[in-house]
Amino acid sequence: MITDTLGRPLRDLRISITDRCNFRCTYCMPKSVFDREYTFLPRSELLDFEELERLGSVFAGLGVNKLRITGGEPLLRRGVEDLVSMLAAIPGIEDLALTTNGSLLERKAEALAAAGLRRVTVSLDSVQEETFHKMNDVGFSLDVVLGAIDAAADAGLGPVKINTVVQRGINDHTIVEVAEYFRHTGHIVRFIEFMDVGNANGWRLTDVVGAAEILEHIAERWPVEPIDPSHRGEVASRYRYVDGAGEIGIISSVTVPFCGGCTRLRLSAEGKLYTCLFAHQGFDLRALLRDGASDEELASALTDLWNARTDRYSERRSEVTVNLPKVEMSYIGG
Numbered sequence: 001m002i003t004d005t006l007g008r009p010l011r012d013l014r015i016s017i018t019d020r021c022n023f024r025c026t027y028c029m030p031k032s033v034f035d036r037e038y039t040f041l042p043r044s045e046l047l048d049f050e051e052l053e054r055l056g057s058v059f060a061g062l063g064v065n066k067l068r069i070t071g072g073e074p075l076l077r078r079g080v081e082d083l084v085s086m087l088a089a090i091p092g093i094e095d096l097a098l099t100t101n102g103s104l105l106e107r108k109a110e111a112l113a114a115a116g117l118r119r120v121t122v123s124l125d126s127v128q129e130e131t132f133h134k135m136n137d138v139g140f141s142l143d144v145v146l147g148a149i150d151a152a153a154d155a156g157l158g159p160v161k162i163n164t165v166v167q168r169g170i171n172d173h174t175i176v177e178v179a180e181y182f183r184h185t186g187h188i189v190r191f192i193e194f195m196d197v198g199n200a201n202g203w204r205l206t207d208v209v210g211a212a213e214i215l216e217h218i219a220e221r222w223p224v225e226p227i228d229p230s231h232r233g234e235v236a237s238r239y240r241y242v243d244g245a246g247e248i249g250i251i252s253s254v255t256v257p258f259c260g261g262c263t264r265l266r267l268s269a270e271g272k273l274y275t276c277l278f279a280h281q282g283f284d285l286r287a288l289l290r291d292g293a294s295d296e297e298l299a300s301a302l303t304d305l306w307n308a309r310t311d312r313y314s315e316r317r318s319e320v321t322v323n324l325p326k327v328e329m330s331y332i333g334g
Contacts, residue, residue: 001063004309011232011263012066013059015052016333017083019269021073023101024137025125026201027165029330031137033200047271049079051289053086055267058298060092062306064265068097070333072269075104081115088116097121099163099333103140105148109155120152121161126174127181135171149187161249162189166209175209175217183222183245190236190249196317197277198328211237211252218248232261253277257314265306266332273302274332276311280325282332 001009020040024031047055056067067087074080075098088096097119098112105122112120124145125135132142149160164171164178175191182189191214196203218224223242230238235258236249252258266274271286283305288298313321 002303002306004306006260006310006312008261008309009232009263010059010063010265010306012068012265013056013064014068014070014264014266014333015056015087016070016072016267016269016331017052017074017077017080018046018072019331020076021071021101021330022076022103022138023073023140025101025123025135025165026137026170027135027167027194027203027329028197028201028334029328030200030202034330041270045270045286047267047269047286047289049083049086051271051286052083053090054289054295055285055298056087056090056093058295058302059265060090061295061299062302065092066095066097067093068099068333070099072330072333073101073103074098075100075108081108081111084112084115084117095119099123101136101140102145102148106144106151109148109151109157113155113157117157119161120157121163122149122152123163123165124149124178125164125166126171127178128171128174131171131174153187158186160187162187163192164189165192165194166214167194168207168209170207172209175214176221179218179221179248183241186246188247188249190251192251193254195253195277196326197334198326198331200328205254208254210255211250212255214250215239224248232263234261253314254317257312257317259312259315262311268327268332273305274327275305275309276313277329277332277334278313278326279311280327282327
């Protein structure tokens with residue numbers, strides 16, 4: 001186990017496998033920036049599956065036991081099932097998960113499960129068709145995503161986690177409706193405060209619906225009680241319905257920062273490693289890989305990087321920091 005300057009161990013690696021997405025969610029890839037003229041990474045610049053497998057093995061040797069495949073939209077990457085199989089076979093990896101917008105999940109769920117995927121998280125910001133369309137901004141069908149969640153559960157990828165980003169004046173009026181839809185299903189909704197990730201989404205503090213307010217909306221309808229984290233470094237505060245209808249989570253990066261327990265690194269699709277979701281500069285692992293670095297040299301470089309880590313952006317957030325350049329969420333998978 002290696003630790004950073006604040007004593008935080010390295011346990012989790014989020015692997016982005018593409019910077020492309022077929023949605024244009026306003027808080028992530030707004031059309032004003034990611035338009036038809038936007039240039040995405042060419043295939044040659046992406047890490048190939050063998051490079052990702054090798055890195056996964058090196059990270060596992062340093063104490064990483066959880067991998068999450070992200071994007072962009074990771075299911076757009078051809079052959080993703082093959083990558084899942086390769087990563088699932090790495091000794092020491094105990095949890096292999098994937099985050100998706102659900103658009104392609106229904107047709108791929110069984111193959112992903114058969115390849116060794118353990119769990120899936122689906123981004124879904126409303127169960128109202130009109131609001132869902134407004135947020136994904138491409139008119140994608142809500143029913144397809146809801147069907148994909150059912151398909152994932154049927155394939156053994158449940159309980160499915162549902163990520164719902166809450167923005168004031170956009171979808172905050174549907175908080176209770178989302179919670180109600182997934183009560184008694186066994187799935188877990190995680191309501192996420194709108195964050196200042198990147199510089200494209202026009203983030204303002206006044207657009208944030210804080211964790212306390214989110215919880216109040218739900219508790220007014222159904223009493224809830226807090227429950228313990230399932231593991232160190234868990235980002236969501238967990239609550240269960242008193243009536244036994246399941247649980248929810250709230251991710252409060254803005255109002256109640258949890259930097260002190262952060263155990264994550266993020267790898268971009270082109271092989272740059274970021275020590276914080278709000279970082280502006282990454283460490284170029286692809287260059288080391290393609291210049292012939294040995295596994296020992298890779299491990300040494302990663303150890304040095306993590307040992308020197310000081311990141312705690314959310315605890316330091318201010319009027320000054322929110323305007324600093326930051327990598328876009330779609331680039332490193334949130």
